[in-house]
Amino acid sequence: MRRYLLRRLGQAVAVLWAAYTATFLILDALPGDPVSAMAGAGLDQAPVDPTQLAALKKEYGFDKPLILQYVEYLGRAVRGDFGNSVATGRPVTATIAEALPQTLALTAAAAVLAVLFGTGLAVLATYPRHRFLRQLLMSLPGLGVSLPTFWIGLMLVQLLSFRVHLFPAFGNDGLRGLVLPAVTLAVPTGAQLAQVLAKSLSTTLDEPYIQTARAKGAGPLRVHIGHALRNAGLPALTMLGLVVGNLLAGSVVVESVFSRNGIGRATVGAVTVQDIPVVQGVVVLGATAFILANLVVDLIYPLLDPRIVVATDRRTPA
Amino acid sequence: MSDQPLLAIEGLRVSYHIRSGLVPALDGADLTVHRGEVVALVGESGSGKSTVAHAIVGLLPANGQVEGGTIRLAGQQLTGLSERRLRGIRGVKVGLVPQDPTVSLNPVKRVGEQVAEVLRLHGLADRRKAALDAVDLLDAAGLPQPATRARQYPHELSGGMRQRALIAIAIAGRPKLIVADEPTSSLDVTVQRVILDHLESLTRQLGTALLLVTHDLAVAADRAGRIAVMSRGRIVEAGPAAELLSHPSTAYTRRLLASAPSLALRRGTATAAPRREPASAGERPLVSVSGLVKEFPLPRVGAGPHSVRAVDSVDLSIDRGQTLALVGESGSGKSTTGRLILRLTTPTAGTIVFNGAEVTHAKGAALRTLRRRAQMIYQNPYASLDPRFSVAEIITEPLRAFRDGDRASRRHRARELLDRVALPASTLHRRPAELSGGQRQRVAIARTLALSPDLVVCDEPVSALDVSVQAQVLELLAQLQADSDVAYLFISHDLAVVQQIAHRVAVMRAGRVVEVGTTADIFQRATHPYTRDLLAAIPGGRALPLAVERNPA
Numbered sequence: 001m002r003r004y005l006l007r008r009l010g011q012a013v014a015v016l017w018a019a020y021t022a023t024f025l026i027l028d029a030l031p032g033d034p035v036s037a038m039a040g041a042g043l044d045q046a047p048v049d050p051t052q053l054a055a056l057k058k059e060y061g062f063d064k065p066l067i068l069q070y071v072e073y074l075g076r077a078v079r080g081d082f083g084n085s086v087a088t089g090r091p092v093t094a095t096i097a098e099a100l101p102q103t104l105a106l107t108a109a110a111a112v113l114a115v116l117f118g119t120g121l122a123v124l125a126t127y128p129r130h131r132f133l134r135q136l137l138m139s140l141p142g143l144g145v146s147l148p149t150f151w152i153g154l155m156l157v158q159l160l161s162f163r164v165h166l167f168p169a170f171g172n173d174g175l176r177g178l179v180l181p182a183v184t185l186a187v188p189t190g191a192q193l194a195q196v197l198a199k200s201l202s203t204t205l206d207e208p209y210i211q212t213a214r215a216k217g218a219g220p221l222r223v224h225i226g227h228a229l230r231n232a233g234l235p236a237l238t239m240l241g242l243v244v245g246n247l248l249a250g251s252v253v254v255e256s257v258f259s260r261n262g263i264g265r266a267t268v269g270a271v272t273v274q275d276i277p278v279v280q281g282v283v284v285l286g287a288t289a290f291i292l293a294n295l296v297v298d299l300i301y302p303l304l305d306p307r308i309v310v311a312t313d314r315r316t317p318a
Numbered sequence: 319m320s321d322q323p324l325l326a327i328e329g330l331r332v333s334y335h336i337r338s339g340l341v342p343a344l345d346g347a348d349l350t351v352h353r354g355e356v357v358a359l360v361g362e363s364g365s366g367k368s369t370v371a372h373a374i375v376g377l378l379p380a381n382g383q384v385e386g387g388t389i390r391l392a393g394q395q396l397t398g399l400s401e402r403r404l405r406g407i408r409g410v411k412v413g414l415v416p417q418d419p420t421v422s423l424n425p426v427k428r429v430g431e432q433v434a435e436v437l438r439l440h441g442l443a444d445r446r447k448a449a450l451d452a453v454d455l456l457d458a459a460g461l462p463q464p465a466t467r468a469r470q471y472p473h474e475l476s477g478g479m480r481q482r483a484l485i486a487i488a489i490a491g492r493p494k495l496i497v498a499d500e501p502t503s504s505l506d507v508t509v510q511r512v513i514l515d516h517l518e519s520l521t522r523q524l525g526t527a528l529l530l531v532t533h534d535l536a537v538a539a540d541r542a543g544r545i546a547v548m549s550r551g552r553i554v555e556a557g558p559a560a561e562l563l564s565h566p567s568t569a570y571t572r573r574l575l576a577s578a579p580s581l582a583l584r585r586g587t588a589t590a591a592p593r594r595e596p597a598s599a600g601e602r603p604l605v606s607v608s609g610l611v612k613e614f615p616l617p618r619v620g621a622g623p624h625s626v627r628a629v630d631s632v633d634l635s636i637d638r639g640q641t642l643a644l645v646g647e648s649g650s651g652k653s654t655t656g657r658l659i660l661r662l663t664t665p666t667a668g669t670i671v672f673n674g675a676e677v678t679h680a681k682g683a684a685l686r687t688l689r690r691r692a693q694m695i696y697q698n699p700y701a702s703l704d705p706r707f708s709v710a711e712i713i714t715e716p717l718r719a720f721r722d723g724d725r726a727s728r729r730h731r732a733r734e735l736l737d738r739v740a741l742p743a744s745t746l747h748r749r750p751a752e753l754s755g756g757q758r759q760r761v762a763i764a765r766t767l768a769l770s771p772d773l774v775v776c777d778e779p780v781s782a783l784d785v786s787v788q789a790q791v792l793e794l795l796a797q798l799q800a801d802s803d804v805a806y807l808f809i810s811h812d813l814a815v816v817q818q819i820a821h822r823v824a825v826m827r828a829g830r831v832v833e834v835g836t837t838a839d840i841f842q843r844a845t846h847p848y849t850r851d852l853l854a855a856i857p858g859g860r861a862l863p864l865a866v867e868r869n870p871a
Binding site for chain 1: 402407408422432435
């Protein structure tokens, strides 16, 4: 087990480094530079004093060769220092730490809702004996996946905030304010889970051991929940590890639609003004979240299926 | 025996809905089973025997539908019962032992829990007592260390042990009837014998009637008091086992009897395929293998061994135009040996000499030459043909891979090969899904022959086929050998089949060859106790003792 965790840690470091480096290169390739943006040159076209600009560039290290900039940034990042925001001058870590709890609450709530909604829909869509009803329910996940997040958000606000004043339309106030954004974010994610789980459930229901269970005299609900669901859960669990990325990406849109503070909005702001240090910090945060989510998923597998052993090298015979 | 039968099926008609309409599976089937009786339902695939089994427990596939007739169990009509009422019958009035034990237990639940579920479902015991009873039931089903096994998961048990667990499930509710649907066809012969022995004594002890559904007449002959033969959705013949076997009244039963290899073997009338005389003593063997070892790494768990020896110091030789059979139970290393000789996997130690050249570590051109000279036929013709290829594409693929000839000559060759495996030229444009199992295996054989190889490794080439089709495919293989002087390495678990085709037999156990000899020697003068065990386990022994046993040489 320790070997396994060490190996996973090594992989995590490699992924974080790759993500950091790729972002660095992409941001450098973008037209314009952050100092000009900061000085306001890009916005009102007012001429900026070139000597002043050069001084600023020197101060932030943008005058050095790319490779030196990279080494310097990376060296500081390793020590947990992502520098200061070019736009606000505040440390990146502080900016992120401030926005993180909001986004964490939003994505966690959305993940829980998505799992409940996805599982419920998948079970419901495979349960009915009538073919037509099954097919009708089976088409819902596809619909959920194809609806744009912002549209769902706007519809929910329209219905539940403006017509029936049930939930606030925007802002960060407590639980009530969390409901609509979380639901909005959960719909496409849950639909994706439902799609995978429903497919897996209907395959599992054709397995011979399901017939064994029925031959014992087990009823349909028991067969469905007691025998099929756990066996069918593995692909959906894999999916869950992947949709964490969707949730983070979705938070950009949802936080904008509902005017919530959080990582998503901070990212949009930082990208707009080419605030490289903040963007770098967000990318590293996203990669970390992804790695953690998938580690948790891998540790859950053996709990769901006793045939899977985590702590060993899974080498297949040649 | 009371006068009212336990199970009475009359005029049962069942159809399956498929895309193109209704396909009848049962067309007026009649069957009776009396209390405490063992009845065998015998038929080839597609005869409807499994449909009968499923209809009795009310578990037809979703597209299956009872169209007429009645099923009565102890006087109670089962056809037309609601799902809810049927649930009260399954498990307590009828128990089912399913076909493939390796996939018939829920992989994520402990074995004991799965047995206890029957008792819990029907309110026969509370949670605590059900768990204890489950251990007793596993014990009754003949599972050693039942308390430990009850806490294990299915994947920790062997196929035979899993079938015992399934038997425990079937007897848990003390049903009056157990339907066993090919309960041992996926198990080794020695395991099959032990399991069937146990099932038989258990049902006798409990006074349970057993409906044994099987494709194997020899198994039926050994086990059943009465045999019912099915063909095309009807029972064509039924009667006391001894009578039916000695005086079959229909042509269909006679044909089935004639093609059952184990019965033929026991009668001593095995239709020996045309065999060429062994090569002259001075001739160099086509393949010779010495000290062959293959180790597979094991997952590192605790302090256990790091690898397992699948093949352990094997020496073999195969002469041109000869068939060497490699027999043994699953896990004995016979398939791995075949793959090593074809160099589909690399040996850990030992040497392989093919056609005078060492190919143990051949690479590049040398390996490619070997690929051309040595081919393989696989067990499952449903999985070994690409479903998206047409038959012509399948057969000519080896030619294309070796850039042999042009389009026209390849097409011509495909036609010629189809003719050699006795398939009509119209098959060329069809896809595997449109062919029967036997036809598919013929296509696979044609593909193998495309490059006119010197050696063909046949890995259980007939075990997925019905007995009558088996006989035809074996005949075809023998004919092709007589025509083209190809050598076969014939891997099989079925000694009865081997007896029909092999010149020499090598018996493998736990990675080692325990005995090699001519076919006659192995079948008449086997010296190794394991070989004797294997021979004794060939079904059909009760009805017809082995010719060898009757007059030992």
